[in-house]
Amino acid sequence: MPRKPVRPLILEALSRRLGRPVTASDAGFAASAEPDSESGDTVAGLIELGSADMNPGRRTVLKGGLYSAALAVPGWPDAVERLARPARDPHSRIGMADVETVVAMTEHISDLDDRFGGRMARPMAAAFLVNTIAPFLRADAPDDVRRAMLSAAADHCYLTGYMAMDERVDGLAQRYYTKALELAAAAGDHLAYCTTLRGMSVQAVDLGHGPLAVRLADAASAASPQAGPRMRAFLAGQQAHAAARTGDRSGALAKIKEAEAAMEKAESRAKAFGSYDPSSLHYHVSQVRYELGDVAGSITSMEASSRLREPVYRRTHVRYHAMLAERKLRLGRLDEACADWHRVLDDYPHVRSGRCDDRVRAMLALLRPHLRDGHAREVYERGRPLLREKTA
Template sequence: MKNRRVPNYELRALLTEAGWTQEALARAVNALGAEIGAALRYDRTAVAHWLAGTRPRHPVPQLVAEALTRRLARQVSPEAAGFTTAARRAAPVDPVAGFAALARADADAGRRPPLHQRPYRVADTVLPSPPEARGHGRPLGGRTEETMALHDAVAFFAGSIDAHGGRHARSALAAYLADDVVPLLHSGLARRARDEVLVGASRLAFLLARMYEDGLLHGVAQRYYTSAHRLAAEAGDRASWSVVVRAMSAQAQRLGHLPSALQLAEAAHHGARSAAPAQQAYVQAQLAVALARTGDRRGALAALARAERAAERATSQGAPFDSYPRAALHFQTSVTLESLGDLQGALASLRRAAGERSATDVRGRALTQARFGQLLLHTGHLDEACAAWDGFLTARERLRSGDAERAMRDMRRALTPHRNRKPAAELLARTVRGR
């Protein structure tokens, strides 16, 4: 820690405003650390040191500021919390410049650790309105001479996430963005061609965000999602913008920020009104989940019905971003119904999701089986739950996925009370051997 000369009166005032004890702030900082994959063990003693004038190492000032931001429901910067820093360069305003800076920092191994320690920021979930469509005549996102390599990269990295998990090939995609995509965006293309490249860059940034989210690095994932929606807006592509914002809603939901999740899902819904059926189904399915989680039963079921109608008109197979697998819709339907208290309907939808997962979607199959096991155990079916979890563990062996690791920890916690039953004991032993 680096000593300050005076006590941190700013932090003390914010603690008083928040109604927090020193121990409460320490717990909040530790919880935020878990969101970025950092195992922090701060207690009230550490906070007392901060109040006395010591400055914790990066990224703790940012974590403290985010914890207070969430508690006070207003933006608090590290400087406002009394952690003074040297003057920092302002973030680029231009979407391409911001994307270029992010990709280059990520590709530089020396700059990567601070980037990966960035916390998820609730304030960054407040977005502008959907972009104005530019009137391109035909939808963007097609395979053109300028975007052929980008399309191949999208297909490769999307398939890699499904087959191997988000922690596989992540640095390769970051390097590709920095070394190939950024120079292409600066190559002086004509307007239509540049817009096509912007959409391709947006899709690749979206995939890298998914990789980081699957690796449980939510702050840097949020930064890539932000770049992705800004690039789509720069191209005037409302459909692509809505797809990204929908994914941001799902991320906010999984982190427990339900008001942000609903706000983002509704923004995606408004932006996707004229999108292709597959994209509409993808957006409506998340809106259904967000509405269900916030207690709006009628709205959730209406959104689910819209998702079903759109899916009937869409293709379930095809290029990434142009299709929405039925298995994914069944999975979202299950989450919606479970949130509404319909456990039997949720189980039925999960059975359909498990049965329709593509053989190449190893990650999706694993996480579906893991959720199936949890829901079966919750409804009193231990043997069936263990059978589902057996399938999950088999698929997990092929994955490098933080979500799969978290699902395994959840499984172990759920099975521990049943460790004297043979199926549960065998699964628990198997997870110990597989570590």
């Protein structure tokens, strides 16, 4: 029998090799493959997960959690069944004002995340999840209030998972996303459910798991059959990116056209949490073009996306300008790439993001062969101490 810490690694290796989930029972392991077992109560699982995330001593352990490319994502009916009825607190009762509090706090944390990165805002989100949302989910409430609270909790859990993904704690992010699916299904909230599946597809494509990204993006689209035009663009854009990552040229082009057509029917700009705007569409067009080999076209689309993105979204600007620089360097446009990397370093000190750290590491690696060039050396010497300071 393998040692307990090794079992999740073995199950993931078997799952990836076989192309299907392999459970601890399938493999003949006597114990659960999870490093810390959760009960069937989703609320108890949220408390356990969030409490560990709040604890500085446990966060190092959580960072070692394994991302599963063979995760069995629950379908809508399965997710509904997985939310066991939590123990109720007869001395506590909530109303719609409490739901509004959760929504407002989630929007506030989302704004902090956009400005400063997931590493800065996630501990606050985890604490709010444990100390406020979990007790609300156990409280007595009318059915409409309870469904609204489950929906608000799903949005908050999704955001917390997104911030973990931004910090590159991908196994933890996947666990938060799975909890968000369960909460959204229990609320009957198709929007939160398919948004979470789409977020899981974004994570998969970032990690290079193209087929999984396609499955998740397609599942997100299937879960929202009556979506409005903005939501259809939101989902189709990710389907296009995932398809392009797998080399499916015709599928990617068809989906990006679908996204563009839906976007024309939607409002030109939106401020709502999780909204999809023209900047996001240009980003997906850029990613599709890049994956299909049109590097120059991808640069044009990424520049259009960056121009439309408001300056307050510092993390996004770091990532977009870094991708622009990497692609321009690939085409031999070193001076232009250096100009974009200077823009990256203008915003980089203000964000705490694992994905941004990755882009600066890539910048340093790409610049090393060009250090005889004065512009390249200037960017390199500016970036190296900043990265060291952030990751020390």
